[in-house]
Amino acid sequence: MAIVGVLYGMEESFPPALVDRINATGVEDVSAEHLKVGGVEMAAPTRYGVIIDRISHDIPFYRSYLKNAVLTGTKVINNPFWWSADDKFFNYALAKKLGVAVPNTVLLPHKQHPKGTTDRSMRNMEYPLDWPGIFDYIGFPAFLKPHDGGGWKSVYRVGTPEEFSTVYDETGDLCMTLQSAVSFQEYFRCYVVDQEKVHVMRYDPGQPHHLRYVPGNPPPERALGERIERDALTLCRALGYDLNTVEFAVEDGVPYAIDFMNPAPDAALESVGAENFEWIVEAVAEMAVKRARQAPGPPVYRWQSFLTGGER
Numbered sequence: 001m002a003i004v005g006v007l008y009g010m011e012e013s014f015p016p017a018l019v020d021r022i023n024a025t026g027v028e029d030v031s032a033e034h035l036k037v038g039g040v041e042m043a044a045p046t047r048y049g050v051i052i053d054r055i056s057h058d059i060p061f062y063r064s065y066l067k068n069a070v071l072t073g074t075k076v077i078n079n080p081f082w083w084s085a086d087d088k089f090f091n092y093a094l095a096k097k098l099g100v101a102v103p104n105t106v107l108l109p110h111k112q113h114p115k116g117t118t119d120r121s122m123r124n125m126e127y128p129l130d131w132p133g134i135f136d137y138i139g140f141p142a143f144l145k146p147h148d149g150g151g152w153k154s155v156y157r158v159g160t161p162e163e164f165s166t167v168y169d170e171t172g173d174l175c176m177t178l179q180s181a182v183s184f185q186e187y188f189r190c191y192v193v194d195q196e197k198v199h200v201m202r203y204d205p206g207q208p209h210h211l212r213y214v215p216g217n218p219p220p221e222r223a224l225g226e227r228i229e230r231d232a233l234t235l236c237r238a239l240g241y242d243l244n245t246v247e248f249a250v251e252d253g254v255p256y257a258i259d260f261m262n263p264a265p266d267a268a269l270e271s272v273g274a275e276n277f278e279w280i281v282e283a284v285a286e287m288a289v290k291r292a293r294q295a296p297g298p299p300v301y302r303w304q305s306f307l308t309g310g311e312r
Contacts, residue, residue: 002049002292005035007062009055013269014281018052021285030292040065045072050292052077052243052284054264073296077242077287078263086239087148088261089177098238100231101256103180106134107147114173134178135161141181146174148261157181182256184249188220188228189213191265191276192236192244193283194290198229201276203247210271217275220250228255235260243284 004022008015015034022032035051046069053076056062066080095102109125144167145155154174158164168176189203189212202214219225232246235257245265248255267284269277 002030003047004030004032004050004052004288004292005046005048006032006052007035007055007066009058011054011268013277014267015054017269017277017281018284018288021281022288025285025289027289027293030289032288037062037065040068042068043072044068046074048074050075050077050288052288053080053083056080057083057264075291075294075296077291078244079240082240083263086261088259089147091235091239091261092177092179094238095235095257095260098234100234101254103182103256103258104138105177105179106138108134108168108176108178110173110175111168111171112173131161135164138178138180140164143179143181144168144171144176145179147177148175182249182251182258184251184256186220186224186250188248188250188255190228190232190246190248191280191283192232192241192246193280194242194287195233195237195240197283198232199276199279199283200225200228201272213271213273213276215273224250224253224255231255231257232260242287 004019006015006019019032019034022030035048037046048069051066051069051074053062053066056066063080063084066074066076067084070076070080089105089107092102092105109122109129113119113121140161141157141159142164143155143157144164146153149155154171154176156167156170158167164178187203187205189201191197191199191201193199200220202217202220204212204214220228228248231248235246236242236244239260241263243263243265244260245262246260247258249258250256266272267277267280272280
C-alpha cells in the first residue's frame with residue numbers, strides 16, 4: 001500500500017478535501033492521510049510513498065525532514081531541494097532566456113547590512129550604484145519587491161526616483177528587486193499541476209484577498225488563452241514544479257509573467273471559490289495517485305536542458 005501524506009499548517013479546507021478525494025478514488029493500493037512526524041533519524045525512510053508539501057517554506061524542520069525523505073525514496077511535491085535553491089529573480093532571468101515575456105527587472109543590494117555583516121563584507125559591491133542607468137532601464141512607475149518573497153509582503157509601487165529612495169530606505173536588510181510596472185488591462189492566475197494541466201483564472205489583484213478571483217471566471221480571448229497556457233507550462237516544466245501558480249498581467253495583448261514561484265499556492269475554498277477549489281482538489285488528487293503508483297526514481301532537474309535546446 002502506497003501512502004500519500006499531506007503536510008500543511010493553518011489551512012482548513014484544501015488538505016482535508018484532498019485526503020478525502022484521494023481516498024474516494026477507490027484505488028486499492030493507494031491511501032492518503034494527514035502526515036505526522038516527530039524526531040527524524042538520519043537516512044531513515046518515511047512511511048510515505050508521496051508527500052504533498054504545503055508548509056515547509058515556513059518551517060525549516062519540515063524542509064529538512066522532506067530532504068531526508070527524498071533521500072530515502074519518497075516522492076515530494078514540490079521537490080524541496082529545488083524549492084530551497086530557487087528565487088524570484090532567477091525565475092525572471094530564466095523566463096527571459098526561455099522567451100516568456102517578463103517586465104524588466106534589476107536585483108538590488110541590501111539597503112542595510114544583513115545581520116552579522118559589515119561594510120567590509122560588501123567590499124566587492126560597486127558604490128555608488130549607477131542609479132540613473134537602473135532607472136532608465138526600469139522606468140517609472142515601478143515595483144520594489146523582495147527577490148524571494150510571497151503573499152504581496154514588502155511590495156511597494158513607486159512613481160519617481162525620490163519615492164523609490166524613501167521606500168528603499170524602509171526595506172532594511174531585505175534583498176529587493178526593482179521591476180517595471182505593467183499597465184495591464186487583464187490579469188490571470190493559473191494553476192499548473194503535474195506540468196500538464198493548466199486552469200486559467202481571471203484575477204483582480206486590486207481587490208481584497210477573498211474577492212480577487214473574478215466570479216464566473218470569464219475566459220481570455222482564445223489566442224491569448226493559448227499563449228498563457230503555453231507560457232505557464234514552459235515555466236513550470238523548466239523549473240520542475242509539479243504544483244504552482246503562474247500570474248500574468250496582460251498589457252496590449254501581451255501576457256507578462258509576473259509571479260511564478262508559488263509552490264504552495266493558495267487553494268482555500270473561501271478565497272478561490274467553489275469551481276476553482278473543485279478543479280485544484282481533483283487535479284492534485286489525480287497527480288498524487290499517479291505518483292504513488294509509479295516506481296521510485298531520482299528527481300530530475302530540467303531548466304538547464306531548456307536553455308541548451310533539450311526536450312520541452
